[in-house]
Amino acid sequence: MATFSVQAQPTDAASWPELARTVEAAGFDALFAADHPGSCASPFVALAAAAAVTSRLGLGSYVSNAGVREPILLAADVATLDVVSGGRARFGVGAGHTPAEWRAVGRERPDVAGRVRRCVEVAEAVRALLAGDEVTVDTGDLTTYAARLDRPRPVQDRIPLTVGASNSTLLRWAGRHADVVGLAGFGRTLPDGHQHTVRWRADQIEAQLAHVAAGAAGRETPPVLEALVQHVAVTDDAEAAAAGTAAETGLTPAEVLATPFVLAGTPDEIVSAVAGHRRRWGVTRFVVRAGAVDALAPLLPRLAGKELDFEHTRK
DSSP: OOEEEEEOOOOSTTHHHHHHHHHHHHTOSEEEEOOOBTTBOOHHHHHHHHHTTOSSOEEEESOEETTTOOHHHHHHHHHHHHHHTTSOEEEEEEOOOOHHHHHHTTOOOOOHHHHHHHHHHHHHHHHHHHTTOOEEEESSSOEEEEEOOOSSOOSSSSOOEEEEOOSHHHHHHHHHHOSEEEEOOEEEEOTTSSOEEEOOSHHHHHHHHHHHHHHHTTOSSOOEEEEEOOEEEEOSOHHHHHHHHHHHHTOOHHHHHHSTTEEEEOHHHHHHHHHHHHHHHOEEEEEEEGGGHHHHGGGHHHHHSHHHHHHHHHO
16 A cells, blocks of 8 residues: 655635635645755645645655754644644654754754654654653753753644654654655755755665665564656656756666656556555655645546556566
8 A cells, every 4th residue: 555645735715614624634644844944835735734624644854854853843833733733743853954044043054964863852852742851951062951852742643753864864853763764865955055966776765775674673563655746747758757857966767667656658557657666665655745745636546546556466
């Protein structure tokens, strides 16, 4: 079984609640909002609005920027979302790659190791606060003293944690501690601070998954693997649909179509590809952009049903 969620952000008062209702009615698992202060909507405000017009849909940031978010404020946002949604919040966190976002809060973006250390410390602090613990941290990467989240208390006993990661150290930590590891296959951040090179070739994906597996060694239940899909196209010509992404990434169309980060082809080809990604990579969850909702909605029953089990057995 494959689970699909949607990442989106509001642009006006009418279309956002309509999207939330549409996503829920179509059978998507969750609605996620990105967290890039200054260049997109506040995720938790948007998600609270979505909670008001839905009843089943999971809701979470995808993912919160640990570089510019303080644990007590982030924990309060997640807990409040859990309360107003009746226990549907998800907690997503990542290391924060955009230099301008760090500068906007008076910090210079540290090196990769520094970003990873802060991400881990923020994630651990938020989880402890959500659990009702008092938190004190005083390192070179994070400082918080005697923080407690007395109110509001979350509805869920344990809010699921998604870690968005491509770095080897963070992937291992996520393998040990996360409920979901969010894979995007990103490489080096490009000069604009937003775009990336990609690590989408088979050996690169295998290396990332090896770090997750190493971290998960000894866990009774390893984390679920989730791919952030950059492009979806229902088409009779998958290679043509993948050509643009191939040109941007320096891969061949065949290499693009082999990744879990692009879904293109006929409905049968997409269903087969999703089954193949589960079989090859262990990826069972996918997050798509809002523009893919209409194209994928008719396929969700097939993607979530027994046909994938049949494909898995047959191949």
